[in-house]
Amino acid sequence: MKREKSEELFKKAQRYFPGGVNSPVRAFRSVGGTPLFISKGKGSHIWDADGNEFIDYCGSWGPLILGHANVKVLDAIKQTVDSGTSFGAPTALENELADLILSNNKYLEKIRFVSSGTEAVMSAIRLARGVTKRNKILKFEGCYHGHSDALLVKAGSGLVTFGNTSSAGVPEAVVNETIVVSLNNEEAVKQAFNEFKNQIACIIIEPVPANNGLLLQRKEYLQFLRDICTENNTLLIFDEVISGFRIGFTGAAGYYDIQPDIITYGKIIGGGLPVGMYGASAKLMDNISPLGNVYQAGTLSGNPVAMAAGIAQLTECLKPNFYEDLAEKNKFLIAEINKNIDSASIKPKFFTIGGIFWTAFTDKEFIRTAEEINSDSMKYFKILHAELLERGVYLGPSGYEVAFISEAHTKEDLLKTAKAFGEAMKFVK
Numbered sequence: 001m002k003r004e005k006s007e008e009l010f011k012k013a014q015r016y017f018p019g020g021v022n023s024p025v026r027a028f029r030s031v032g033g034t035p036l037f038i039s040k041g042k043g044s045h046i047w048d049a050d051g052n053e054f055i056d057y058c059g060s061w062g063p064l065i066l067g068h069a070n071v072k073v074l075d076a077i078k079q080t081v082d083s084g085t086s087f088g089a090p091t092a093l094e095n096e097l098a099d100l101i102l103s104n105n106k107y108l109e110k111i112r113f114v115s116s117g118t119e120a121v122m123s124a125i126r127l128a129r130g131v132t133k134r135n136k137i138l139k140f141e142g143c144y145h146g147h148s149d150a151l152l153v154k155a156g157s158g159l160v161t162f163g164n165t166s167s168a169g170v171p172e173a174v175v176n177e178t179i180v181v182s183l184n185n186e187e188a189v190k191q192a193f194n195e196f197k198n199q200i201a202c203i204i205i206e207p208v209p210a211n212n213g214l215l216l217q218r219k220e221y222l223q224f225l226r227d228i229c230t231e232n233n234t235l236l237i238f239d240e241v242i243s244g245f246r247i248g249f250t251g252a253a254g255y256y257d258i259q260p261d262i263i264t265y266g267k268i269i270g271g272g273l274p275v276g277m278y279g280a281s282a283k284l285m286d287n288i289s290p291l292g293n294v295y296q297a298g299t300l301s302g303n304p305v306a307m308a309a310g311i312a313q314l315t316e317c318l319k320p321n322f323y324e325d326l327a328e329k330n331k332f333l334i335a336e337i338n339k340n341i342d343s344a345s346i347k348p349k350f351f352t353i354g355g356i357f358w359t360a361f362t363d364k365e366f367i368r369t370a371e372e373i374n375s376d377s378m379k380y381f382k383i384l385h386a387e388l389l390e391r392g393v394y395l396g397p398s399g400y401e402v403a404f405i406s407e408a409h410t411k412e413d414l415l416k417t418a419k420a421f422g423e424a425m426k427f428v429k
């Protein structure tokens, strides 16, 4: 595979950007080699600067549920952009996207649009702290919630810990308000509530943790979190930036039928443009400025072009059987891959939900916590990733990342992918 153009671009990019990228995982550090510079996408396929073609399972890390350059999304963008790109004043498009969402999601009454998932989560945490008048928050090891200070915290040792920062530049005072516990552990959560009685503003969880492998939780566990929050007047935040509009139009709240207090969204909601959102009951949301005293604002919030892209994309997601079809494709792909993998080789196991799959090298039947992931298996993933690229299949460049199936993936794509997995696995073996 020719890489000259990507190599040249990467060399230049390293002069401009730290590590040559504008978001770290793009640098291919976990799989090695040069990141591919993408020049074009159409449907399920992308092309790099050297003209290599790939079937794409990264989907811009989730947003592109209809595939690349979907005609309906592009048309909506083109029509809107001719009237101007931003006004800093309300537009009817914001109402339209809000109506589309709220009339199809019984878990939300009022929402606010922001410009990224990070911003949505940061605002949701502020709302939770503002209304409960408590400072502490509880998060789980193995869940990612964007890069705001309060959430860049990883577990220390012990059942219930104030974590350690996972980034320099996060003040200790901030970390000391974030309690970190393992997923799937009821004892740890109970202990945290005992230790910090009436101090915990919210529990935040990815109800479908999909940023550190795919750590599917038991419904009973999510229900336990709902109940213990209710008992303690603590708010439950579902961070659905990845699962929202992905495992169903109503995301994990709908999938498990659990009513969180606040839900955050991003990724799919903007149709490939930068949109985030947080929402809750009208009563809770009315604490946000200008009605309430919890401040939150954004120069480009509710951007008309991004709203138009979101409307076009979510309208497609509401078509009958949209999500069933994605899940069917996923099942088909995994079954075909398993057929293609030589039974004597080191076998990957696939964890799936809706149109998401995660390739794990493990003997375990379930992986529900970050600690259960064998970090050695990342060596296997590195080989698999490189060999798949050689065969025209593009996975996100880390064994901790999940893969996404879009509406645009065809049966032919899936069969080709399964064959490529089979061949690539011979090298892992």
Ligand SMILES: *Cc1c(COP(=O)(O)O)cnc(C)c1O
Binding pocket: 116, 117, 118, 119, 121, 144, 145, 146, 147, 206, 211, 239, 240, 241, 242, 266, 267
């Ligand atoms: C991607 C993601 C975020 C961060 O969103 P950005 O748009 O990258 O800021 C937050 N939470 C979850 C669950 C995510 O998947």
